[in-house]
Amino acid sequence: MPGLFDGRYKLVTEFGRSLLAKSGLVLARVEYAKSAGGRPIAVTHAGAQLATRTVFAPEAWPLRVLAYDAEGRPKPETGDGPVPQDIAGPCCFAGDLVARDRALPELAAGDLVALLDTGAYYFSNHFAYNSLPRPGIYGFDATSADGDVRFATVREPQTVDEIVAESGAKHALGLSRLR
Structure with a gap:
């Protein structure tokens, strides 16, 4: 190991997203469901205050999303299969979306949403917008x-x-x- 630090090599480390993202998830209960512009929206308590980077730069910080029923079981698809819908947070602006047009079983009040890949940055970057x-x-x-x-x-x-x-x-x- 001493040879690594004798100046011949440049040591670069990055312990954030690449190592830790997959180790975290946010579970959020759907507080209510609504429709706007013809698309269902599931409103949760997890939004911009937790997933700041995802809300403001969704292409650079996408999250995988899974749907569960109120008992924590995978939510089954009904009817014609998955429904394109938005997953919204509690902040008071229309852009507080952690997922846009995401094909999932249609969510209803009481269901759970799992936001995956939140092990890096999401728990340390909370901001107190709206005193959340x-x-x-x-x-x-x-x-x-x-x-x-x-x-x-x-x-x-x-x-x-x-x-x-x-x-x-x-x-x-x-x-x-x-x-």
């Missing part, structure tokens, strides 16, 4: 001999009190006291 909380992050191990899946908390979900403090509650009267 940072979600909890959980690791899991499914390799036990007994077949059980074990979960561990990596980061607690952000509380309302933490959002209020982060938003400046300590200094709430500051502007009203200016002359």
Whole structure:
């Protein structure tokens, strides 16, 4: 190993997307479904505040999306098969879409959406637009001999009190006291 660091070689590392993207997923419950412009839209609580790069540069940061029913089972296709639909987030602008025109079984309130390939950047780039909380992050191990899946908390979900403090509650009267 010392020969790698004696100056003959240039060492380049990249530990983000290429190594970690496949190791994460975001599970989001469909809060409600609607239609706009003739296309179904599933509205979830996971959007631009988590998938900032995907929402603003979808061609460069695409996500694979899977559909599950409310019990977590793969959602079966009905009727004519998959339906082109958008997966929207909670932010207050029409472009808060993590997937556009995605062919999936038609989603309804209570269903789950899995946004795959979110192991790199998605949990560290949260932004507090609309005071949306940072979600909890959980690791899991499914390799036990007994077949059980074990979960561990990596980061607690952000509380309302933490959002209020982060938003400046300590200094709430500051502007009203200016002359």
